[in-house]
Amino acid sequence: MTEPSTIKLASGREIAIGRIYQSRAYEGLIEGLPTRERNARRIPYFCNKAQNLWKLKVHLIEPSETPIEYDGKYPFGTPAMLPGTVCFGRFSSLQPARDKNMDGSELTIVWFQSDFAFPIDAPVLNAIRKLDWEAIAVDYQY
Template structure:
């Protein structure tokens, strides 16, 4: 049973089968949000996605980056990502029409950021998530 069903902009319906949400800056004890820190956080999430869902393609939706008018420290200007980091495993009908619908599903792991801890559902999701090109990024797997 899916956690949620998301309708992509293409009209394809995909099921969210697993979701990991975390605070983007949880555990930041010192320093400030900046490009080097954010790049490391993004890389760590992609690595975690690959480990958590082996065999699935991982797609990163590039996060929006804000630059508040604050003092730039030793690591450059302040750069802020949305406050919630997400890794989701999605499944849908098989891409290849020759595959038996009972035996095959397509899947894709997606990494994205969003401002709140809301589970994406229906048409209510971050625009980048809704715009995922499933037919190009997902892969079929035999159940």
């Protein structure tokens, strides 16, 4: 791994990545171009897949879309591309987010980046550092 397994949030809390799942964002797209419309369907699909994988609350780091130049009118929508790799990270903290009677907190974070992690792309890492963990993470008990 080319970076630490823990990330220090802006709040000072440290979170650790315990698991990561990655795949190509357009795996299975045999022909044609990705479009804004297809992307609008794929993003919730990936969030649902992440939620089903670990049965945890999911937070999406909103991906950027890059327009794809196309001569003429593309018949299936507006050509645009997400970063090529989708990542689901299972993050945890040894401190609860809200309920001090619990043992810790955790959250699944979904993001898109250019290549397979690690490292996590800098803009994504910055977005993770700014998360309001106390508002979005789920507390757990051993």
